[in-house]
Amino acid sequence: MKSYCETGPHSARVAKAIEKEIFSGTFPPDSPLPSTRALAGRFGVSQRVVLSALDLLEKKDVLVRQERKRVYVKARSVVDGAKEILFFAFGDEIGLHSIYQAVNEMILNTGDLRRYDFFSRIVSSSGPFTSNRLDRELARLDNLGFIDCALFYCFMDEASMRKCMNLPYPVIFLGEVPDSGKLPSGARMISPDSTGLLLTAAKYAVEKQYKEMALAYWEEPATHRYEKKALRAMEDFLKSHSLPLRKIPIPGADLRETRKNFNSMAPSLAASLAPGTLLTAQNIHSQEFDSRTLLPRKKYPGIDLLTLTLPESSCRIKSVFRxxxxxxxxxxxxxxxxxxxxEKYRHVTINYHYKIVEESE
Amino acid sequence: MKSYCETGPHSARVAKAIEKEIFSGTFPPDSPLPSTRALAGRFGVSQRVVLSALDLLEKKDVLVRQERKRVYVKARSVVDGAKEILFFAFGDEIGLHSIYQAVNEMILNTGDLRRYDFFSRIVSSSGPFTSNRLDRELARLDNLGFIDCALFYCFMDEASMRKCMNLPYPVIFLGEVPDSGKLPSGARMISPDSTGLLLTAAKYAVEKQYKEMALAYWEEPATHRYEKKALRAMEDFLKSHSLPLRKIPIPGADLRETRKNFNSMAPSLAASLAPGTLLTAQNIHSQEFDSRTLLPRKKYPGIDLLTLTLPESSCRIKSVFRxxxxxxxxxxxxxxxxxxxxEKYRHVTINYHYKIVEESE
Structure with a gap:
């Protein structure tokens, strides 16, 4: 770890150590810290160094100093009446991600959840999620002071998850397990059931007696383990009901490019579909769906479009409500x-509840 | 200012000074800082102190150190491809505030605005906004590192605004001018036109030839200058059109209590309204509106409800779309x-565009 300043590496180290004891529960919230003398003994440093460390922690808002009292540790929830939740989300077009939407609803919640305050770090500009970028983000999040719990939404490998777990507060990952299929030891994660969405579409196609199902999807995320699993579950279900599936991967380095490719492919794609086809699209978010120009009923009779990943407000024709x-x-x-x-609070998989919404054209 | 640590007050002071020069543009982004020696001379300290200060600033993510080069200053927008915006919002039931909604839409925006990344500090738990609380929040925001610009949404007096303006990045206030009617010198603010909403309701009542208008409103915010101004504009407009206005202030220490009071007053209030009345409610957000139980048409014929502050999705009867x-x-x-x-970027007042949405019962 880098020192807070050149001439005070001891106090920075001691501050970090005290902070760890606070966050790990050894020095519980709303209770006095051991005396300066006791702390100095414990860490093998002078009382001056301990006092500097306490300065640092007060600056970080981890401690509350009260005049003429030894009470130092205060949970923010005690100080300000609410637990502090950090929400970190990194993703392209973040507002369209279901997990972002779910947590954003929590932030807005006016009922039971008003016991939380939020620090949100929302990185929704384009650009890849690199190891350097994660390091820079974590360095800043480390400075945030008294966070009770962090929610991390970002697709990561095991090593990156482990880095996040070094933060001085508990981290709950939201999203999919790494492609290795393994979670780092001690990691906590809540995953949406990746098969639910495609299976909902497939069941709808069977129920409504379509003759064929066509699935357009962004090629890149489809290489991930959880997307493969979802596609396999859909294929198996359709096969068992003898409904053919036509897979249409759309290439693209990012969403913007993929959407552009999809839009330029759309007319010839639509022309190639037979009546009785249900076309679905995942991970593309094409604005074309919005304009109803992709599949005008007059031009393409018998072809329906089911949009899987568009927000409710911009959905047309048929859409899925989560x-x-x-x-x-x-x-x-x-x-x-x-x-x-x-173990109950390690890893669970939750199925959203889906409902197909039909809109008249 | 408190020192970062006891033994390094000089380096903390120098770090702060360098930071100021960076944010003020003296040391521009993406360019080399002056040499350690030059900086030492400039601030009258040793090169050791300067190096410590640079350590601090690197830790704060204000500087990027490159091996064997003297390039130090980097704007985050240069490093990560997007400007960093801090959004601070403090309010009861924050998700229902129009300004929160407007900025939240910006965070979610998938189009032109993806050139921004956001740090959001959302305090939506209950509890008053005190000077102490502001100090604690500002101490943490001060630690956030390279923020390009902050948006502050919270009703404040001049002294509090001045405190916010001490942050090491530009602050744009969103909301209403202090009750004094004055902005601190140099403050930047974007205000929604507070008269727009009530005037929209009043114009609607005149246009639809209601015989009376009833306005239920939360008493507490109505003591503020901008709310008084809005009420006066409404009164003047209705008077000039000879439409009577019945004002129904609802008491309550906070929104929860106010809503409770309103709900218990609602039956007798509704019974006291004459047919041909348009009842409007502001700053109450009663969930009762949602259940359509407040003013069932059968029981209270000729009385319509216009809800002014509910989000679109939970609006019934008539509502205002912003x-x-x-x-x-x-x-x-x-x-x-x-x-x-x-001066163009000091203080402007913006009118939302309102549209009355009528729903059949």
């Missing part, structure tokens, strides 16, 4: 048990 | 000109 309530309840349960060692 | 586009455009313009001394 209910995040179970997911949100689980997030709250994990937050409230962020230090509970029980 | 269009934030002009406001958002102005926010972007202010962000892009956050260091432009022109």
């Amino acid at each position: 209910d995040y309530a179970d997911f949100q309840r689980t997030v709250v349960e994990f937050i409230e048990n962020a230090r509970n060692p029980s | 269009d934030y586009a002009d406001f958002q455009r102005t926010v972007v313009e202010f962000i892009e000109n956050a260091r432009n001394p022109s």
Whole structure:
């Protein structure tokens, strides 16, 4: 670790150590710290160094100093009446991600959830999520002071997850397990069931007796383990109901490019579909859906479009409504048990509830 | 200012000074800092102290050190491809505030605005906004590192605004001018036109030839200057059209209590209204509106309800749709000109565009 300043590496080290003891529960919130003398003995430094460390921690808002009292440790929830939740989200077009939407609803919640205050770090500009970028983000999040619990939404590998777990507060990952299929030891994660969405579409196609199903999807994320699993579940279901599936991967380095490619492919794609086809699209978010120009009923009779990943307000024709309530309840349960060692609060998979909404043209 | 650590007050002071020069543009982004020796001379300290200060600033993510080069200053927008915007919002039931909604839409925006990344500090738990609380919040925001511009949404007096303006990055206030009617010198602010909403309701009542208008409003915010101004504008307009206005102030220490009071008053209030009355409610957000139980048409014929402050999705009967586009455009313009001394980027008042949405029962 880099020192806070050149001439005070001891106090920075001691500050970090005290902070760890606070966050790990050794020095519990709303209770006096051991005396300066006791702390000096414990860490093998002078009382001056301990006082500097306490200065640092006060600056970081981890401690509250009260005049003429020895009370130092205060949880923010005690100081300000609410637990502090950090929400970190990194993603392209973040507002369209279901997990972002679910947590954003929690932030806006006017009911039971008003016991939380939020620090949100929302990186929605384009650009890849690199190891350097993660390091820079973590360095800043480390400075945030008294966070009770962090929610991390960002697709990461095991090594990156481990880096996040070094933050001085508990981290709950939201999203998919790494492509290795393994979670780092001790990691906590809430995953949406990746198969639910495509299976909902497939069941709808079977129920409504379509003759064929066509799935347009962004090629890149489809290489991930969880997307493959979802596609396989859809294929198996359709096969068992003898409904053919036509897979249409759309190439693109990022969403913008993929959408552009999809839009230019759309006319010839639409022309190639037979009547009785249900066309679905995942991970593309094409604005074309909005304009109803992609599949005008007059020009392409018998072809319906089911949009899987568009926000409700911009959906046309048929769309999927997601209910995040179970997911949100689980997030709250994990937050409230962020230090509970029980296996129950390690990794769970939650199915959103989907509902197909039909709109007349 | 408190020192970062006891033994390094000089380096903390120098770090702060260098930071100021960076944010003020003296040491521009993406360019080398003066040499350690030059900086030592400039601030009258040893090169050791300067090196410590640079350590601090690197830790704060204000500088990027490159091996064997003297390039130190980097704007985050240069490093990561997007400007960093801090959004601070403090309010009861924050998700229902129009300004929160307008900025939140910006955060979610998938189009032109993806050139911004956001740090959001959302305090939506209950509890009053005190001077102590502001100090604690500002101490943490001061630690956030390279922020290009901050948006502050919170009703404040002049002294509090001045405190916020001490942050090491430009601050744009969103909301209403203090009750004193004055902005601190140099403050930048974008205000929504507080008269627009009530005038829209009044014009609707005149146009639809209601015989009376009833306005239920939360008493507490109505003591503020901008609310008084809005009420006066409404009164004047209705008077000039000879439409009587019945004012129904609802008491309550906070929104929760006010809503409770309103709900218990609602039946007798509704019973006291004559047919041909348009009842409007502001700053109450009663969930009762949602259940359509407040004014069932069968029981209270000829009385309509116009809800002014509910989000669109939970509105019933008649509601107002707000269009934030002009406001958002102005926010972007202010962000892009956050260091432009022109009067044009000081204080503007923006009218949302309102549209009355009628729903059949």
